[in-house]
Amino acid sequence: MTTTLDLVLWVVVPYACLAVFAVGHYWRYRYDKFGWTTLSSQLYESRLLRWGSPLFHFGILAVFLGHVMGLGIPKSWTAAVGVSEALYHVMAVGVGAVAGFCTVVGMAILIYRRRTVGPVFSATTRMDKLMYLVLAIVILLGLANTVVGNIVGHYDYREGVSVWFRGVFLFDLHPALMAEAPFTFQAHGLTAMLLFALWPFTRLVHVFSVPVGYLWRPYIVYRSREDRLGGQAPRRGWDRVGARYRR
């Protein structure tokens, strides 16, 4: 039987968080277009960033693609194209574990850097701190899901959590499926929803920045001022407008 609490947790909270996600992005774009950035901190520190950032970003990209497949594609479809349960299981645990591991190690380096490098820490807002905390909890609970669902126990999330998740978007609600799921799956789903609600108010908006080549572009390069490089001695007195550039 579906209780009121189940309805609140698995219907009301998800829709409220997704609504904040959508309206929040619209609001942020309208009112803070020039603050739509990850606020690069490469200027302050680059040794840790060089390792942490690619590990985290490629890891999370693989995790995202895994979620598109695991949550978005019904089990009957993968079966119809000949992917057996055993093959799916090996793929999900193998690729998922490597991707999850890279994400966690990358995130640990980035959070360590943010906490220990003074100027990077000073450039971290209160909202960012909350977001990093929730992000870390979501990711660790995700890894716990892989362990609870596949290694220490067995829970076929493609017949439970995935059906519920798709139902939220298709308006075909299944709160009972989440009420029956193991605790780590429930906690992961709920904290992920909370992360979606925080998303538009943090540096995470950079995920939706064009150009799409963000992952492959070099870091923003900051250069010193021309005169500090010694290229041109500052002149005394007045120059005619534009005179400096005509030479």
Ligand code: HEM
């Ligand atoms: C409501 C949204 C979400 C649902 C329903 C969900 C569901 C799941 C499920 C069922 C698993 C187990 C996969 C397996 O064992 O093969 C999992 C794993 C995982 N999830 Fe999520 N997830 C959601 C959002 C997120 C978000 C937003 C993040 C990160 C920001 C995330 C990060 C992870 C990680 C790191 C794993 C470990 C396994 C892997 O590497 O794929 N999840 N999630």
